[in-house]
Amino acid sequence: MLERYRGEIILLFVTISAAIGWFFSKYAIDALPSVGFIGLRFFLAALVFLPFAYVHLRRLSRQQVISAVLIGGVFAVFLGVWILAITNNTNFGEGAFLTSLSMLIAPLLAWIVFKQKPQSSFWLCLPIAVLGLYFLALGNNGFDLSSDNSLYLLTSLLAASYFVLNHHYARHIPVLPLTTIQLAMVGILCGLYSMFMETWPANIPNETWGWLAVSVLIATNFRFLLQTLGQKYSSVGNAALIMLLEPVWTLFLSMLIFHEPLTAHKALGCGLIFMALIFYRLPKEKVKQFLRRKKY
Numbered sequence: 001m002l003e004r005y006r007g008e009i010i011l012l013f014v015t016i017s018a019a020i021g022w023f024f025s026k027y028a029i030d031a032l033p034s035v036g037f038i039g040l041r042f043f044l045a046a047l048v049f050l051p052f053a054y055v056h057l058r059r060l061s062r063q064q065v066i067s068a069v070l071i072g073g074v075f076a077v078f079l080g081v082w083i084l085a086i087t088n089n090t091n092f093g094e095g096a097f098l099t100s101l102s103m104l105i106a107p108l109l110a111w112i113v114f115k116q117k118p119q120s121s122f123w124l125c126l127p128i129a130v131l132g133l134y135f136l137a138l139g140n141n142g143f144d145l146s147s148d149n150s151l152y153l154l155t156s157l158l159a160a161s162y163f164v165l166n167h168h169y170a171r172h173i174p175v176l177p178l179t180t181i182q183l184a185m186v187g188i189l190c191g192l193y194s195m196f197m198e199t200w201p202a203n204i205p206n207e208t209w210g211w212l213a214v215s216v217l218i219a220t221n222f223r224f225l226l227q228t229l230g231q232k233y234s235s236v237g238n239a240a241l242i243m244l245l246e247p248v249w250t251l252f253l254s255m256l257i258f259h260e261p262l263t264a265h266k267a268l269g270c271g272l273i274f275m276a277l278i279f280y281r282l283p284k285e286k287v288k289q290f291l292r293r294k295k296y
Helices: 006-028 034-058 062-087 092-099 102-114 122-136 147-169 175-197 206-232 236-243 246-257 264-281 284-295
Strands: none
Touching: 006 034, 006 062, 006 092, 006 206, 006 236, 006 246, 034 062, 034 175, 034 206, 062 092, 062 147, 062 175, 092 122, 092 147, 092 246, 092 264, 102 122, 102 147, 102 264, 122 264, 175 206, 236 264, 246 264
């Protein structure tokens, strides 16, 4: 029984490790500059992968290297904005659901930039997600999109841009060398930004280095390896649905660790976004059956 669903089980652990990564990062940036931490985390992760990717890297064409480097730059901007969003914020559940909107922004960008029409279910899911966003931003004084939430939405837009460009220009590059180059680009670009724009403390506690280590090994390297392995043994549809659980775990952990409040309108907003994402990720056959029933 377990053998049959090993891919799905592995991916379940991937979503948990991804959610935990939010908290590893938060604890690390208590003593490290935010963007500098991202630079260190991803450069070290690239070094861990480098011995295994070296042979494959030498086989890449010049055009493949250029594509991987440029998309890695977009990845770096996305992660830099994300770490700034969580620096002074502990509403990680809300932030995770806002960031997950990238899955619905991506097909819209692909349609605008590359003329790739979204599947029919997208037009039903998008207004549901927008309604969810409205309820997330609904406070005691009515609709109010805070600066933190605005950063999360910008993160979502940048993540969608990264997904679209990565799919369009880098889908024929082997996963390991592509991942190594992109992680290295995040490390280099965020490191350069931090060198000129951030102030590093004279003394960094040992526990901070511990948080950095688990961020690198568990939330980055181990997560990427598990995700690759899980997708190998799982169908595309199942994998896509399981990966949607990351914001759910993040919300639960944020409520447990940071005592993030879950008001009725926030719960409704998260629920609507989650419902929109699930419906969009359902296999096309099931979506067509659902729409056919609604029609008749």
